[in-house]
Amino acid sequence: MNIVDLLLRQKPAIKILALVLILGAILGVYWQFFYRPVVAEIRVIEPELNKLKAELSAKRDIVKEKPRYEAELEETRAKLHLALKQLPNKSEIPTLLENISALGNASGLQFKLFKPRGEVPKNFYAEIPVDIQIEGRYRDIITFFESVSKMPRIVNITNINMQNKQQKDTVQPALLATSCNAVTYKFLENAESTKADNTKAKGK
Structure with a gap:
């Protein structure tokens, strides 16, 4: 007689208790060997991920501001050229x-x-x-x-x-x-x- 047949012959209360114990054991194994390592890895990776997100956001801002930076650079070059024209060689x-x-x-x-x-x-x-x-x-x-x-x-x-x-x-x-x-x-x-x-x- 296998374990399943044995459980089927038990009273309902015992069946429920056995089912709870089996589910608990499954959840325990899942927590120990699957969920907890993943959570630990996420906690390690999360700061680096946040850092990369911040860098990406900063670079996007730079890309958006690129026309303004280029205009300012061109203006600075023009001012430098004008200043150099006032300095004789x-x-x-x-x-x-x-x-x-x-x-x-x-x-x-x-x-x-x-x-x-x-x-x-x-x-x-x-x-x-x-x-x-x-x-x-x-x-x-x-x-x-x-x-x-x-x-x-x-x-x-x-x-x-x-x-x-x-x-x-x-x-x-x-x-x-x-x-x-x-x-x-x-x-x-x-x-x-x-x-x-x-x-x-x-x-x-």
Whole structure:
């Protein structure tokens, strides 16, 4: 007689109890060997899955914002191009210095000193300071400074010092002896920029 026949001969209460025990055993085996390992694996994988979801969401946002980023990049390039146009290259520096001197002469000033100093390398450009000493009327000096500020290339006038010049002829308008620095800027070519970076690195 097998177990099934034996159970069929039992009272209903015993049959129900046996059925409950069999189902419990099946559920226990399922929990132990199937459900619990899967749950444990899910708990391990879930943080990584959430991380991947977050990365995917971020990349989707980047893709959606790509046109805006490209527009901003193009605008930045245009601004950089415009800024670089205001920085003369090496071959344009002599002409630029001649133009500054010509503006002073056109303003009625007398140059006592016009002396370019050594370049001061920065990142992609170099400063070119020029020591200037001029004599002339106040309004002519101001006209000269304004003319320099309106040049297409960037030229800054700094360290201005004005003093009255003693004159024998008091009928003539008062003249001022003025010293200042005119600082212009030169765009460094790739080789020059690399050399400047190496020089700065050695100085550290």
